[in-house]
Amino acid sequence: MEFFERFAIPHPSAPIYASMVAIALTIVAIIAGLTYFKKWGYLWREWLTTVDHKRIGIMYLISALLMLFRGGVDALMMRAQLAVPDNKLLDAQHYNEVFTTHGVVMIIFMAMPFIMALMNFVVPLQIGARDVAFPRLNALSFWLFFMGAMLFNISFVVGGSPDAGWTSYFPLAGNEFSTSVGSNYYMIAIQIAGLGTLMTGINFITTIFKMRAPGMTLMKMPMFTWSALITNAIIVFAFPVLTVALAMGTMDRLFGTHFFTTNNGGMDMLWANLFWVWGHPEVYILILPAFGIYSEVISTFARRNLYGYKSMVVSMVLISFMSFLVWVHHFFTMGQGALTNSIFSITTMAIAVPTGIKIFNWLFTLYKGKIEITTPMLYALLFIPLFTIGGVTGVMLGMSAADYQYHNTMFLVAHFHMVIIPGVVFAMLAGLTYWWPKMFGFMLNERLGKLAAWVIGISTLVAFMPMFFSGLDGQARRMYTYSASTGFGPLNMISFVGAIGLAVGFAIIVYNVYYSVRYASRDIGADPWNARTLEWATHSPVPEYNFAIVPHVKSAEALWDAKKKRHILFQGDYEKIHMPNNSGVPFIMSSIFFVWGFAMIFSMWAVAIIATIGIFACMAHRSVEIDHGRYISVRKIEETETKLRGAK
Amino acid sequence: MKELFPMKQIMGFVFSLMLTVVALAVYFLNMSFAMGMTILVVTAFIQAAVQLVVFMHAGETKDKGAIYTNVYYGVAIALVTIFGTLLTMIWGYN
Numbered sequence: 001m002e003f004f005e006r007f008a009i010p011h012p013s014a015p016i017y018a019s020m021v022a023i024a025l026t027i028v029a030i031i032a033g034l035t036y037f038k039k040w041g042y043l044w045r046e047w048l049t050t051v052d053h054k055r056i057g058i059m060y061l062i063s064a065l066l067m068l069f070r071g072g073v074d075a076l077m078m079r080a081q082l083a084v085p086d087n088k089l090l091d092a093q094h095y096n097e098v099f100t101t102h103g104v105v106m107i108i109f110m111a112m113p114f115i116m117a118l119m120n121f122v123v124p125l126q127i128g129a130r131d132v133a134f135p136r137l138n139a140l141s142f143w144l145f146f147m148g149a150m151l152f153n154i155s156f157v158v159g160g161s162p163d164a165g166w167t168s169y170f171p172l173a174g175n176e177f178s179t180s181v182g183s184n185y186y187m188i189a190i191q192i193a194g195l196g197t198l199m200t201g202i203n204f205i206t207t208i209f210k211m212r213a214p215g216m217t218l219m220k221m222p223m224f225t226w227s228a229l230i231t232n233a234i235i236v237f238a239f240p241v242l243t244v245a246l247a248m249g250t251m252d253r254l255f256g257t258h259f260f261t262t263n264n265g266g267m268d269m270l271w272a273n274l275f276w277v278w279g280h281p282e283v284y285i286l287i288l289p290a291f292g293i294y295s296e297v298i299s300t301f302a303r304r305n306l307y308g309y310k311s312m313v314v315s316m317v318l319i320s321f322m323s324f325l326v327w328v329h330h331f332f333t334m335g336q337g338a339l340t341n342s343i344f345s346i347t348t349m350a351i352a353v354p355t356g357i358k359i360f361n362w363l364f365t366l367y368k369g370k371i372e373i374t375t376p377m378l379y380a381l382l383f384i385p386l387f388t389i390g391g392v393t394g395v396m397l398g399m400s401a402a403d404y405q406y407h408n409t410m411f412l413v414a415h416f417h418m419v420i421i422p423g424v425v426f427a428m429l430a431g432l433t434y435w436w437p438k439m440f441g442f443m444l445n446e447r448l449g450k451l452a453a454w455v456i457g458i459s460t461l462v463a464f465m466p467m468f469f470s471g472l473d474g475q476a477r478r479m480y481t482y483s484a485s486t487g488f489g490p491l492n493m494i495s496f497v498g499a500i501g502l503a504v505g506f507a508i509i510v511y512n513v514y515y516s517v518r519y520a521s522r523d524i525g526a527d528p529w530n531a532r533t534l535e536w537a538t539h540s541p542v543p544e545y546n547f548a549i550v551p552h553v554k555s556a557e558a559l560w561d562a563k564k565k566r567h568i569l570f571q572g573d574y575e576k577i578h579m580p581n582n583s584g585v586p587f588i589m590s591s592i593f594f595v596w597g598f599a600m601i602f603s604m605w606a607v608a609i610i611a612t613i614g615i616f617a618c619m620a621h622r623s624v625e626i627d628h629g630r631y632i633s634v635r636k637i638e639e640t641e642t643k644l645r646g647a648k
Numbered sequence: 649m650k651e652l653f654p655m656k657q658i659m660g661f662v663f664s665l666m667l668t669v670v671a672l673a674v675y676f677l678n679m680s681f682a683m684g685m686t687i688l689v690v691t692a693f694i695q696a697a698v699q700l701v702v703f704m705h706a707g708e709t710k711d712k713g714a715i716y717t718n719v720y721y722g723v724a725i726a727l728v729t730i731f732g733t734l735l736t737m738i739w740g741y742n
């Protein structure tokens with residue numbers, strides 16, 4: 001019995017027990033369903049072992065949407081708790097756990113896989129490639145992320161959630177003040193997912209440098225691919241810092257080292273420093289792909305080429321470098337002198353310049369464009385004004401002297417939600433709607449889509465604008481309740497209404513998916529938006545080899561110029577196509593990682609050691625395994641092509 | 649004969665051994681903390697450069713430009729991170 005006590009929840013309540021039951025029932029239902037419909041083989045062959053970038057993209061997408069709902073429920077609980085003064089819905093400890101998991105889930109397990117989903121699906125198609133450079137590594141990336149996410153998500157029913165904030169500052173996150181295993185979950189689950197992300201970074205840089213279709217020089221790449229390249233470069237340089245910081249934090253918590261302690265030569269502030277050395281580049285890792293999506297959407301639906309292609313590229317390269325120069329703006333109040341703070345204030349304001357260049361380029365693209373308002377375009381048009389509010393308040397926060405007033409108030413919370421929601425979430429929804437027909441072969445309903453966009457756009461304002469004011473009035477962030485005499489009540493009530501509105505907006509999107517699955521036309525052709533880039537030059541849904549003949553590219557808007565200037569994309573005859581084999585090893589290895597992580601979290605050393613050996617065994621297997629891939633014959637290609645063309 | 653004998657690699661190997669000895673000396677000789685750290689940082693960077701150029705063959709293919717751009721970018725970011733951290737945590741800290 002004693003052995004099992006460690007898995008108990010330190011701070012239980014009725015809803016948590018209810019969730020345990022719900023989780024158990026869901027697992028039973030899934031297993032029963034798979035067995036009843038005899039889908040185990042299908043699941044294993046077509047999904048768990050796949051190395052196809054399109055399927056991996058779709059799995060990322062499903063995980064991201066699941067996590068969006070998990071994080072969304074957290075958000076609703078927090079807003080409900082704060083809606084009225086002295087509320088007793090959540091107690092202090094639960095509130096701490098909820099805001100911690102909300103932040104981690106939304107940034108690391110929702111936004112990251114969402115951009116990974118779109119990059120995985122779109123980038124190889126946009127550059128005319130058959131897959132990514134290292135397909136099996138790509139599968140490993142996904143499964144590591146997935147297992148990390150699952151590990152993090154079981155924390156609230158097994159052993160207790162982390163409660164030191166998504167920033168997990170030491171000494172609060174150290175053993176002295178965080179006694180449950182919650183912070184171990186934080187350190188280890190993020191570590192596992194982060195390894196996957198780092199591999200993706202290397203994989204996509206190689207893919208974009210090495211696998212472009214003939215004729216596609218760097219300066220002829222579509223803007224989304226450019227943004228993916230820059231993003232992955234930032235990943236490769238920023239994530240190792242997180243890896244190291246998490247490893248040091250893990251050692252402090254599990255092995256009694258003193259990296260971040262307040263005594264014995266430790267330096268607690270070093271955690272905050274390392275966290276933000278990764279953390280600020282991370283916000284640009286999220287926003288740059290979003291900028292890439294907006295660039296594609298805006299030029300498609302303004303029906304003209306992107307204004308200032310070169311300056312767009314240059315400003316992204318600048319942003320990628322400058323994003324490493326500003327991290328101290330997250331802790332201006334930690335005690336550095338005025339000189340240090342001023343240096344980082346200036347770099348912070350400087351980064352707004354390339355960001356501004358991009359905004360103006362979009363405006364100039366719209367100007368004189370023949371604008372057609374579709375759902376993705378509506379998100380893009382809502383993004384510009386809303387994101388500007390977030391950006392301008394960011395510059396306010398960037399002034400170190402003024403930041404002493406704003407820091408750790410709801411003003412800050414309002415800032416980053418006003419950049420992340422219009423910037424990242426709207427872009428993901430725009431990209432999802434835009435590429436949906438390529439992924440699934442039918443379009444989402446436009447009326448429902450636009451309705452959802454308006455509801456989400458307006459609700460974002462309703463939910464987050466009041467926080468600017470309550471923050472200036474002195475409402476601190478991460479405070480689980482307040483008294484009526486503070487006067488924060490009405491503003492928080494408005495925020496709550498906005499949060500409900502956001503939930504309604506997402507519900508409309510879910511309904512839209514259901515509605516479109518049932519009623520949308522499957523007869524939409526390969527290019528329903530009349531778009532400009534290569535992914536629309538192949539069939540929808542895309543055959544496994546992507547392009548029967550590798551395209552030849554002559555301009556930055558390959559498909560558009562093929563349509564308008566009669567460039568010929570596909571020349572020559574079919575040839576047999578070399579494709580990678582599926583493999584179960586990434587899934588198995590990541591499952592072992594899950595066991596390893598779980599064992600580490602609960603200090604079960606024997607299990608951890610066996611799992612470590614298992615992980616190395618998987619790597620050894622890969623080193624000696626002989627796998628030359630397989631070929632798709634010309635006859636098979638002809639068959640597939642005729643079938644897909646017929647379906648059009 | 650000249651093409652067959654890997655002169656560059658042998659010299660590189662000897663040089664990297666020398667760098668290791670110098671770094672090791674920090675432990676055995678008596679010197680100030682700052683001095684020791686400086687020697688370690690300098691030898692570490694040179695060591696990394698030797699490894700990249702001599703043994704990992706950076707600059708021997710036509711990707712030379714891309715590889716060196718990446719390396720310089722990485723070095724620049726590493727330096728900014730290290731010195732920025734020193735500035736905030738130690739030199740500029742009240």
Ligand code: HEM
Pocket residue numbers: 167283284286287329330331348349351352355390391392393394395396397398399403406407408412415416419420423424
């Ligand atoms: C114009 C560009 C931007 C500027 C000048 C800026 C500036 C700042 C500053 C100074 C802070 C720290 C404030 C404080 O703690 O008192 C901050 C926090 C934050 N920013 Fe921004 N920001 C910008 C854009 C972005 C973007 C594009 C994102 C994400 C996509 C973002 C996400 C965040 C997050 C998540 C935090 C809060 C982290 C936390 O303490 O939990 N920011 N920003």
Ligand SMILES: [Cu+2]
Pocket residue numbers: 279280283326327329330
């Ligand atoms: Cu920042």
